[in-house]
Amino acid sequence: MQQKKKNRFRDTCLTIIVIVLLGCFLHYAQNHFNGYAIQIINLVAVNAILALSMNIIYGFTGMFSLGQAGFMAIGAYVSALCVLTPEQKEMMWILDEIIWPFSTIHTSFFVSVVAGGLITAFISLLIALPVLRLGGDYLGIATLGFAEIIRVVITNATPITNGALGIKGIPLHANMWWNYGWLLFTLYFMIVLLRSNFGNVFKAIRDDEVAAKVMGINTFKYRVISFCIGAFFAGVGGALMGNLITTIDPKMFNFLLTFNILMIVVAGGLGSLTGSILGSVIITVLLEWLRIVEEPMTILNFEIPGIPGMRMVIFAVALLVIILFRREGLMGMREFSWDSVIGFLSRPFNRNKNADTGKEQA
Amino acid sequence: MTSAMFIQHFFNALTLGSLYGLIAIGYTMVYGILRLINFAHGDIFMMGAYFIFFGTVSFFLPWGVAAVLAIAAASLCGVIIDRIAYQPLRNAPRISALISAIGVSFLIENLALVIFTGLPRPVVQPEWLVKPLAFGNVRILPLGLVVPAISFILVAALLWVVYRTKPGLAMRAISKDIETTRLLGVKVNKIIAFTFALGSALAAASGIMWALRYPQIHPFMGVLPGFKAFIAAVFGGIGSIQGAMVGGLILGFIEIMLVAFFPEFSGYRDAYAFILLIAILLVKPTGLLGEKLEEKI
Numbered sequence: 001m002q003q004k005k006k007n008r009f010r011d012t013c014l015t016i017i018v019i020v021l022l023g024c025f026l027h028y029a030q031n032h033f034n035g036y037a038i039q040i041i042n043l044v045a046v047n048a049i050l051a052l053s054m055n056i057i058y059g060f061t062g063m064f065s066l067g068q069a070g071f072m073a074i075g076a077y078v079s080a081l082c083v084l085t086p087e088q089k090e091m092m093w094i095l096d097e098i099i100w101p102f103s104t105i106h107t108s109f110f111v112s113v114v115a116g117g118l119i120t121a122f123i124s125l126l127i128a129l130p131v132l133r134l135g136g137d138y139l140g141i142a143t144l145g146f147a148e149i150i151r152v153v154i155t156n157a158t159p160i161t162n163g164a165l166g167i168k169g170i171p172l173h174a175n176m177w178w179n180y181g182w183l184l185f186t187l188y189f190m191i192v193l194l195r196s197n198f199g200n201v202f203k204a205i206r207d208d209e210v211a212a213k214v215m216g217i218n219t220f221k222y223r224v225i226s227f228c229i230g231a232f233f234a235g236v237g238g239a240l241m242g243n244l245i246t247t248i249d250p251k252m253f254n255f256l257l258t259f260n261i262l263m264i265v266v267a268g269g270l271g272s273l274t275g276s277i278l279g280s281v282i283i284t285v286l287l288e289w290l291r292i293v294e295e296p297m298t299i300l301n302f303e304i305p306g307i308p309g310m311r312m313v314i315f316a317v318a319l320l321v322i323i324l325f326r327r328e329g330l331m332g333m334r335e336f337s338w339d340s341v342i343g344f345l346s347r348p349f350n351r352n353k354n355a356d357t358g359k360e361q362a
Numbered sequence: 363m364t365s366a367m368f369i370q371h372f373f374n375a376l377t378l379g380s381l382y383g384l385i386a387i388g389y390t391m392v393y394g395i396l397r398l399i400n401f402a403h404g405d406i407f408m409m410g411a412y413f414i415f416f417g418t419v420s421f422f423l424p425w426g427v428a429a430v431l432a433i434a435a436a437s438l439c440g441v442i443i444d445r446i447a448y449q450p451l452r453n454a455p456r457i458s459a460l461i462s463a464i465g466v467s468f469l470i471e472n473l474a475l476v477i478f479t480g481l482p483r484p485v486v487q488p489e490w491l492v493k494p495l496a497f498g499n500v501r502i503l504p505l506g507l508v509v510p511a512i513s514f515i516l517v518a519a520l521l522w523v524v525y526r527t528k529p530g531l532a533m534r535a536i537s538k539d540i541e542t543t544r545l546l547g548v549k550v551n552k553i554i555a556f557t558f559a560l561g562s563a564l565a566a567a568s569g570i571m572w573a574l575r576y577p578q579i580h581p582f583m584g585v586l587p588g589f590k591a592f593i594a595a596v597f598g599g600i601g602s603i604q605g606a607m608v609g610g611l612i613l614g615f616i617e618i619m620l621v622a623f624f625p626e627f628s629g630y631r632d633a634y635a636f637i638l639l640i641a642i643l644l645v646k647p648t649g650l651l652g653e654k655l656e657e658k659i
Contacts, residue, residue, distance in 0.1 A: 064457055131640065131643075133644070134647065136456065136457075137456065137457070137460055138596075138647065140399075140460065141399065141592065141593075141639065142640055142643055145593075145636035145637075145639050145640055146640070148589075148636050149633045149636050149637065152632055152633040153630075156629040156630055255585075256468075259468060262461065262464070266461055308476070309472055309475040309476045309480075312468065312472035312475075313472045313473050315468075316465050316466075316468040316469035316472055317469060319464075319465040320447060320462060320469065323451070324447070324450055324462065327454060
């Protein structure tokens with residue numbers, strides 16, 4: 001018991017140190033890195049939030065949902081509508097006048113992101129009530145359908161969303177502090193959630209829904225809760241992405257976006273928060289790094305023309321390789337813990353000691 | 363709306379619907395056997411269109427020969443996809459195969475984008491297919507008659523294969539119980555490959571006729587028709603070939619007629635199919651003609 005308490009204290013200290021180090025790194029990056037690198041660092045955070053939001057729905061509760069892009073679209077549009085000034089909106093809506101409540105709203109950035117998340121969660125609740133009666137791949141197709149419907153509605157609801165023209169000139173509020181702040185909050189929330197009884201119920205539903213039902217769990221209720229929490233963070237991620245890229249239009253939120261996030265979650269490991277974070281770092285950086293193949297290169301005086309689009313081909317092959325040869329992804333269902341890190345780091349030092357006490361530990 | 367216009371819309375809808383139906387059959391056959399949504403099916407459809415384009419424009423083949431070659435090539439692609447991306451995952455969780463299918467679909471689309479470039483290509487239409495026929499004041503493209511006719515012949519041929527031949531019998535047996543069928547000595551993987559070949563051939567045929575009807579082809583042309591055809595398959599009852607055709611026709615009629623009667627909502631055209639999907643899933647998840655699928659525990 002004493003040992004456990006001590007460990008917890010140690011873990012908290014280590015976690016705080018890591019967060020402080022992350023803060024120092026971000027501070028350093030902000031002052032010394034160029035805009036492109038900063039953009040990538042920001043994208044890592046936003047992708048991580050989105051991956052976590054998908055992981056809670058799919059990796060932890062076992063609902064194959066492909067509606068992520070639709071939720072992001074709602075979050076991004078709500079946030080953009082909140083954060084723009086009335087004058088800007090009046091200038092931008094050319095095709096149709098912007099209608100009343102939306103034309104006068106003007107909130108701070110934080111409020112706009114929260115509003116984006118909450119409204120997304122509310123709409124996801126409306127979607128969940130009918131759709132979550134389905135299971136398996138039917139659910140995937142139905143949620144995909146909803147994402148498409150959301151996109152079509154946004155394209156056509158010109159008085160609210162400015163239609164296919166999209167919204168431009170969103171002020172770049174989403175700096176690194178906001179993005180990583182939201183990421184930390186998301187991560188903390190998920191850890192607490194998954195350690196609580198909710199987490200156990202989610203995993204029970206994922207592993208065997210019938211058994212969970214037999215145990216007296218109202219599985220439908222918990223599935224809806226998980227779906228809405230995931231949607232909330234997808235909305236937040238979408239809002240941050242909109243504020244980061246500063247331009248949104250309906251075409252942006254197509255199936256490819258969902259696919260990217262799915263790729264991160266699968267590569268990192270379904271049902272592992274650590275995996276989602278690692279996956280988003282690796283995939284985001286890899287996707288940017290792969291731009292090399294699209295640009296002309298010179299190797300030993302040979303000019304190799306860049307192949308536009310090759311990036312996504314490699315990306316798709318990578319997904320296939322992962323799913324065919326390492327289905328559980330990077331982390332499987334394992335999670336990061338300080339115990340394992342310390343155990344791993346101290347292994348070379350006390351190998352001899354372990355040989356003696358090995359039996360006891362086992 | 364005059365009756366002449368209605369008749370023209372009717373033939374447009376019949377054409378579109380039978381094209382959806384042909385694609386939907388491939389989805390329904392694969393789903394019936396493997397319980398897998400073959401996301402790459404819409405891309406086979408796209409490749410059929412590209413093969414016919416290159417056959418006629420680059421190699422100057424006559425239309426008939428090019429069409430047969432394109433269909434054969436597309437079937438081969440279907441079999442290769444099954445061998446590489448789906449067969450290793452037969453015993454994996456179904457979701458893994460589904461993700462693999464999404465990966466293959468993206469691979470084909472982006473590969474097509476690299477190889478064929480994103481530029482839309484114009485397909486050469488044979489003269490006699492696009493010269494409108496006049497019946498009184500009704501003007502109909504010969505395509506509007508030829509496409510449904512060919513489609514129905516193909517479906518009839520497929521039904522004959524499935525219900526009157528040995529491989530068809532094996533296919534139906536696999537869809538009931540794959541393990542027992544294997545124990546009875548049927549080469550299951552061969553039959554599944556045969557299923558993919560048949561489905562892909564129909565998708566390619568549909569792609570060729572689509573390219574004739576809407577003569578602009580591009581690497582992403584298969585995405586939306588693919589989704590809609592899947593919806594048609596679900597609507598008609600997944601696993602049922604007749605159901606897929608009926609679902610495709612209904613979807614074609616809904617799309618064309620809603621746009622014809624309510625032009626102000628034409629921006630929502632691509633959403634109709636998805637609304638239809640969600641409605642049918644909620645009211646009758648097994649579709650119009652589908653058998654009840656019991657989830658095994």
